[in-house]
Amino acid sequence: MIRSSVLRLGRRFLSSKTAVITTPIFYVNAKPHIGHYYSMTLADVYNRWLKLSGEATFFTTGTDEHGLKVQTAAAAAGMDPKTFCDGLSQKFRELASVGNIQYDRFVRTTDPDHLEAVQFFWKTLEKNGHIYKGKHCGWYSVSDECFYTDSEIEEVDGKMVARETGATVVYETEENYFFRLREHQQRLIQFLEDNPTFVQPALYYQTLLRDLKSRDLDDLSISRPSSRVSWGISVPDDPSQKMYVWFDALVNYLTCIGSIVFTGRAF
Structure with a gap:
């Protein structure tokens, strides 16, 4: 699930004096609410504080617009997905305007430069x-846009649900592309041990490091069949697959950094 957060991305991508601040990008299957405004406000206050301290900043926010939830919500509204996303993305812009949120870039995952970056x-x-x-088997939740393992689900009132969110899950088998996450586990552990302030507050750093050391990571499924999810970015050279919504969405931070590095423009 997307949690409200303020991420400060690696300064090595820009000048040593530039801080990049971002909210999560917000999912457009429904109208914005107070939680979205809270996230924007946190990031905006942090951005203003850094500027008062004399730091150069680049502040981004935006909307996450692909995936099965959006596809389903658009169909229920009797609209094509892009038109549906256009309307709701504008609502998030309006929310930012009402709150005087002073961002430099409002990124949409339907933006042409994001498509190119992904x-x-x-x-x-x-x-x-x-x-x-490879072949992927698991318990899938449409509302969470997530696959769960056997240990992460339970039966409640005769149906299977995710323990963490309570969302209904169904067992699915499909052919997907996978990212070899398992191969990077020791590198991740070493990186975190060498950079103890990379994740803050310290509690989350310790939790993440402990989790990485306590179990073997699984490779990540990063695509879904186009027959199941039509609203997404196609896998290069394989139109039978769409990129998994989280893979697409996470690259938005690189898209925004690229817009600074390669064009020098604010959006």
Whole structure:
């Protein structure tokens, strides 16, 4: 699930004097609410504080617009997905305007430069051997846009649900592309041990490091069949697959950094 957060991305991508601040990008299957405004406000206050301290900043927010939930919500509204997303994304812009949220870029995952960035990112991973195709079996929740393992579900009132969210899950088998996350586990552990302030507050750093050391990571499914999810970014050279919504969405932070590095423009 997307949790309200303020992420400060790696300064090495920009000048050493520039801080990049971002809210999560907000999912557009429904209108914005007070939680979205709270996230925007946190990031905006932090951005203003850094500016008062004399730091150069670049502040981004935006909307996450692909995936099965959006596809389903658009169909229920009798609209094509892009038109549906256009309307709701505008609502988030209006929320930011009402709150005087002073962002530099409002990114949408339907933006042309984001599409280009995601496809480039995929091809780079594939070229370096980090992606492979295989069969995926698991308990899937449409509302969470997530697969769960057997240990992460339980039966409640005769139906299977995710323990964490209570969302209904169904067992599905499909052919997907996978990212070789397992191969990077020791590198992640080493990186965190070498950079103890990378994740803050310290409690979350300790929890993450402990979790990484306590179990083996599974490779990540990063696509879904186009027959199940039509509203998404196509996998390069394989139109039978759409990129998994989280893979697409997470690259938005690189898209925004790229807009600064390569164009020098604010949106």
